[in-house]
Amino acid sequence: MADKYSLTLEQNIFLAKKLIVENIYNSAKLEGCNVTFPDTQTILDGISVSNLKISDIECVLNLRDAWKFLLNNIEKPFELEFVCKINSYVARNEALEWGVLRNGNVGISGTNYVPPTPAKECVIREIEKINNIENVTERAIRYFLWGMRSQLFWDGNKRTSTLCANKILIKNGKGILSVKEQDLREFNQRLAEFYNTNDYLVIEDFIYDKCIRGIDFT
Structure with missing residues (x-):
């Protein structure tokens, strides 16, 4: 797998900031958050949006x-502590606990x-094993799926894994990972x-082809 x-x-940081609203919207939709793109923009602008659940606003x-x-904290090493910190933001007030590994059983809807x-x-x-994957894009996709x-x-978990994959990509200048609503x-x-x-x-080729974005210079 070659880097795109x-x-x-x-x-890469410029790109991430430029796409921040779209990335947040896509991540929210990935886990079933019932917001529109204009809702997301409005919430991020600090303006209240009527007829939305508090949980959907909190998600954004x-x-x-x-x-x-x-x-x-893009320069920090990618390790469990960093992953837990990301989850502590993402799942704040949503889960039994956030920012710590779960200590009980869960199921995944639609699968065995x-x-x-x-x-x-x-x-x-x-x-550590994933961090040893030489190709950065492959490393990011592998963590995304494994996580x-x-x-x-x-x-x-989907939001946390998306952000962690982006930490790997951005730090190394390899683009942004985001699953668009159409995909x-x-x-x-x-x-x-x-x-x-x-x-x-x-799934990994699909993610490589459809979900990795960057800047195409002319």
């Missing part, structure tokens, strides 16, 4: 704060797969198959 983009850190604001933390309760040492080893399937946290149906179909089979081949 080769940007400087400054260029939590993603805003998680992105702010990510960009302000039941993720085991994560063991801290095993998670640390897996993150979602592992269900490390009580809630917010959600196929993404969810492929993701369900991935959950059931643990076969990265059923």
Whole structure:
């Protein structure tokens, strides 16, 4: 797998900030948050939006704060502590606990797969293994998929994994990962198959082709 983009850190941060509203909207839709793009923009502008659930508004604001933390700490090493910090923003006031590995069982709707309760040492080893993947884009996609399937946290796993994948990409100037609303149906179909089979081949090319964006210089 070749990297699609080769940007400087400054260029990639510029791109992330330019697409911040769209990225937050896409991440919110990824986990079923019932907001529109104009709703998302309005919430981020600090203006109240009527007829929205408080939980949907919190989802957007939590993603805003998680992105702010990510960009302000882009040089920090990618390890479990960083992942937990991202989840502490993303799942704030949504889950039984946030920012810590779950300590009980969960199921995933639409699949037969039941993720085991994560063991801290095993998670640390897996993150280290992923960090050793030489190609940055492959590394980011691998963490994105592994993090979602592992269900490390009580809630917010898709959002947390998206942000973590973007931390890997942005720090190395390799673009942005975001699942657009128009691609959600196929993404969810492929993701369900991935959950059931643990076969990265059923989805990683789709993510590479459809979900990695950058700056195309002329």
